Amino acid sequence: MSNAPTPAAKPKLTFVQKCKTMRGQQIICTLVFLFVPLLLLFTFTYLPFFKMVQFSFYDRDYLRVREFVGLRNYMDVFTRSDCFQALKLSLYYMVGSVFQISLALLFATILSFKVRGSKFFRGALYFPCLICGIAVGFIFKFFLNPGFVLDTLLGWIGITNTPNWLENQAINNIVLVCCSLWKYIGQNIVLFIGAIASVDPTLYEAADLDGANAWQRFKSIIVPSIRTIVVLNLILSISGALSVFEMPYVVTNGTFGTSTYFVVMNKLAHTDMKVGLASAMAVVLLVLIVLVTIVQKLVEKWLDYRENRPHDYGVTKKEAAK
Amino acid sequence: MKKAMSLLLVLVMLTGLLTACGGGGGGKEPEYNGPSYAALKVGEDYTDLSAELRVITQRTDLVDTTFAEYVKEFNKLYPNITISYEGITNYQDDMTARLSSSNWGDICMLPTNILLPDLNLYFHPLCSLDELKDVYNFASNRAFDNKVYGIPSTGNAQGVIYNKKVAEAAGYTSDQAKLEADPNLKPMPKTPDEFLQFLQDIKDKTDAIPLYTNFADSWPMGAWDAYIGGCATGSADWMNIDMPQTKDPFAKRSDGTGPYEVYNILYQAVSRKLTEDSPTATNWEGCKPMMNRGEIGVMVLGSWAVIQMQEPDMNNAADIGYMPFPITQPGGEQTAAAGADYCFGVNKYDSEEGKIASMLYIKWFTESSNFSFDQGGVPIIKGSPYPDSLVEFEGIELIEDTQAPTELADLQPNVNRESEIGVNTDNTHVQRIVEAVVTGNETLEDIINDWNSRWNAAVDRYAPQS
Numbered sequence: 001m002s003n004a005p006t007p008a009a010k011p012k013l014t015f016v017q018k019c020k021t022m023r024g025q026q027i028i029c030t031l032v033f034l035f036v037p038l039l040l041l042f043t044f045t046y047l048p049f050f051k052m053v054q055f056s057f058y059d060r061d062y063l064r065v066r067e068f069v070g071l072r073n074y075m076d077v078f079t080r081s082d083c084f085q086a087l088k089l090s091l092y093y094m095v096g097s098v099f100q101i102s103l104a105l106l107f108a109t110i111l112s113f114k115v116r117g118s119k120f121f122r123g124a125l126y127f128p129c130l131i132c133g134i135a136v137g138f139i140f141k142f143f144l145n146p147g148f149v150l151d152t153l154l155g156w157i158g159i160t161n162t163p164n165w166l167e168n169q170a171i172n173n174i175v176l177v178c179c180s181l182w183k184y185i186g187q188n189i190v191l192f193i194g195a196i197a198s199v200d201p202t203l204y205e206a207a208d209l210d211g212a213n214a215w216q217r218f219k220s221i222i223v224p225s226i227r228t229i230v231v232l233n234l235i236l237s238i239s240g241a242l243s244v245f246e247m248p249y250v251v252t253n254g255t256f257g258t259s260t261y262f263v264v265m266n267k268l269a270h271t272d273m274k275v276g277l278a279s280a281m282a283v284v285l286l287v288l289i290v291l292v293t294i295v296q297k298l299v300e301k302w303l304d305y306r307e308n309r310p311h312d313y314g315v316t317k318k319e320a321a322k
Numbered sequence: 323m324k325k326a327m328s329l330l331l332v333l334v335m336l337t338g339l340l341t342a343c344g345g346g347g348g349g350k351e352p353e354y355n356g357p358s359y360a361a362l363k364v365g366e367d368y369t370d371l372s373a374e375l376r377v378i379t380q381r382t383d384l385v386d387t388t389f390a391e392y393v394k395e396f397n398k399l400y401p402n403i404t405i406s407y408e409g410i411t412n413y414q415d416d417m418t419a420r421l422s423s424s425n426w427g428d429i430c431m432l433p434t435n436i437l438l439p440d441l442n443l444y445f446h447p448l449c450s451l452d453e454l455k456d457v458y459n460f461a462s463n464r465a466f467d468n469k470v471y472g473i474p475s476t477g478n479a480q481g482v483i484y485n486k487k488v489a490e491a492a493g494y495t496s497d498q499a500k501l502e503a504d505p506n507l508k509p510m511p512k513t514p515d516e517f518l519q520f521l522q523d524i525k526d527k528t529d530a531i532p533l534y535t536n537f538a539d540s541w542p543m544g545a546w547d548a549y550i551g552g553c554a555t556g557s558a559d560w561m562n563i564d565m566p567q568t569k570d571p572f573a574k575r576s577d578g579t580g581p582y583e584v585y586n587i588l589y590q591a592v593s594r595k596l597t598e599d600s601p602t603a604t605n606w607e608g609c610k611p612m613m614n615r616g617e618i619g620v621m622v623l624g625s626w627a628v629i630q631m632q633e634p635d636m637n638n639a640a641d642i643g644y645m646p647f648p649i650t651q652p653g654g655e656q657t658a659a660a661g662a663d664y665c666f667g668v669n670k671y672d673s674e675e676g677k678i679a680s681m682l683y684i685k686w687f688t689e690s691s692n693f694s695f696d697q698g699g700v701p702i703i704k705g706s707p708y709p710d711s712l713v714e715f716e717g718i719e720l721i722e723d724t725q726a727p728t729e730l731a732d733l734q735p736n737v738n739r740e741s742e743i744g745v746n747t748d749n750t751h752v753q754r755i756v757e758a759v760v761t762g763n764e765t766l767e768d769i770i771n772d773w774n775s776r777w778n779a780a781v782d783r784y785a786p787q788s
Binding site: 061062063064141145146147148164166167169252253254255256257267268270271272273274 | 415435436443599600744761
């Protein structure tokens with residue numbers, strides 16, 4: 001506390017006097033107000049996390065510790081056929097998240113300009129985010145069942161020879177990705193709309209005067225202006241893709257090859273009571289997500305660097321080539 | 323300012339860490355000098371005892387109806403004991419987590435994933451097993467070291483639910499009089515082959531789905547594991563003592579018994595298209611009225627499910643039959659596994675009055691509420707009448723799995739978990755059999771070989787054989 005910087009000119013104050021100064025009061029207030037949220041943060045985030053890291057070095061279940069096994073759980077995660085292999089499924093969801101971001105960007109751009117009923121569509125597109133993920137899972141479970149909603153709808157337009165959406169292993173993961181996309185796209189759209197709203201409208205006017213069409217406006221004004229938000233969304237979506245749980249767990253319970261990393265982890269921890277191994281899986285996943293985030297941050301930095309250097313010939317060359 | 327903040331952060335973390343470490347473990351266990359469960363006389367002892375009890379149960383469907391009635395009845399004898407019920411849907415997992423605090427309530431149903439030697443960490447020993455074993459069925463279910471920690475709420479017999487109308491239309495009946503009157507009728511199937519023929523006949527002669535798997539809800543498929551003990555082997559020692567020390571327990575046996583036959587029935591039924599068209603389209607709530615109306619022939623579920631199939635329309639209740647699992651032992655007799663449903667346990671951190679009140683309620687529930695009979699279960703009190711739905715089990719030997727002796731008490735769970743097959747705890751391994759047929763990716767032999775090799779590795783770790 002005594003390290004709090006005080007103006008050098010003033011005479012030395014005792015601790016109590018310091019506390020009574022404006023600055024001292026500010027610090028005390030901040031500390032008092034911070035205490036509760038920090039305590040909550042610690043108890044419900046950091047403590048469980050440290051415990052989990054600790055668990056990952058033991059062969060144990062929930063109630064009993066069998067033995068300290070060092071790194072064996074981690075070796076198992078990398079050598080078992082079901083743990084790390086399950087991450088391959090995340091590729092589906094990662095590709096899906098790219099689609100999700102592009103689609104969200106498209107909708108957000110359209111809805112940011114004067115479109116009839118844009119308020120309604122904003123609400124409608126955001127609505128799925130408000131429904132509990134488990135409920136969405138159940139909705140799709142019925143939606144996709146053979147002979148139920150989707151097949152009936154397709155039947156109306158003459159498509160009757162539909163595959164079994166959840167059992168056909170060529171498509172069931174793609175179908176689940178689409179379900180996730182439907183659920184989470186609203187969030188991206190809302191963020192993008194917010195970002196687009198902050199773009200200076202005079203830029204559009206200037207672009208109009210220069211005769212720019214909609215695509216050029218989108219490419220040269222909107223995208224550069226909201227790049228930070230797009231990258232942020234991409235990071236969130238990719239780390240989300242690594243930890244997909246709700247959809248495969250509720251819709252298929254991980255059957256027919258839809259068992260993602262989290263579903264495998266859930267079974268190991270809760271059914272087989274291999275809490276140590278499951279904790280190790282969680283730590284590995286955390287490291288992966290941190291890595292992905294770092295890579296994306298680096299890419300962002302690189303983009304920043306490219307944007308901020310003086311307009312070079314690369315651009316003009318491209319333009320000239322057209 | 324920044325420094326002050328980081329200092330504070332570290333301080334908060336440290337205090338949190340210290341208090342968290344110190345806070346582990348439960349409270350202090352109060353001393354108990356009261357009478358044992360067996361010695362209590364309900365309606366005579368402690369009638370002026372006042373206590374507040376909190377009962378946690380897995381039967382969320384009965385909390386506001388049946389159980390509320392029970393509390394009223396009980397309060398006529400014990401007006402000063404107030405009882406509140408709490409139902410938990412995801413019972414086993416949630417309850418296990420709650421037990422880590424000592425003040426979760428007074429009575430709960432013992433989660434079966436707590437190993438027997440660990441029961442004394444959470445629960446009050448109600449009485450000695452010797453006092454109870456001649457009076458109650460399944461008294462040893464949650465007992466350890468001659469101490470009973472759990473009183474069974476009801477008992478289940480493992481068999482197969484079927485619709486009698488559908489069976490008759492397919493040419494089968496369990497009714498002896500009808501069999502004698504009509505030479506075209508056959509008795510109910512007793513072997514896997516007869517059973518598969520029975521399913522085939524349902525498919526050929528009726529519009530009903532022969533066997534409904536309930537694949538999509540996952541947990542009803544876990545029921546198949548319940549038949550690999552007493553039903554399939556006729557041995558009470560198989561599940562808890564022999565199987566965790568046996569290599570290749572899932573392998574096919576030459577005499578047509580054993581776990582292989584159970585899973586093979588499922589595999590064959592799905593391969594021969596004797597099940598619903600699309601497994602992922604099944605629906606647990608939807609299957610009850612379908613079974614009730616005769617749109618489903620057979621479902622493989624414990625006896626607890628009988629009443630749920632009758633409830634959609636009680637006019638059809640008599641159509642719901644329950645038959646022993648179709649495996650016959652080499653001697654020609656059929657056996658059926660039976661066991662306790664969830665058992666009542668009392669919080670060991672409860673006060674003495676709380677413990678006595680809890681035991682009084684449990685004893686009243688078990689002996690006076692008629693719960694087991696009303697739920698169509700195997701009676702808990704020895705010598706009580708069987709409900710109508712279990713009439714086909716008369717004369718069939720009911721086999722209750724013996725609890726492993728003290729030194730082997732955690733062997734079965736250890737091997738089961740280590741192998742990650744999850745017999746009786748996991749559903750996905752049974753679902754895998756259905757998946758294998760639908761996708762054509764593997765055969766039953768592949769699955770059985772995989773299970774055997776995993777089981778063998780676990781046996782090597784926990785029960786090495788010289």
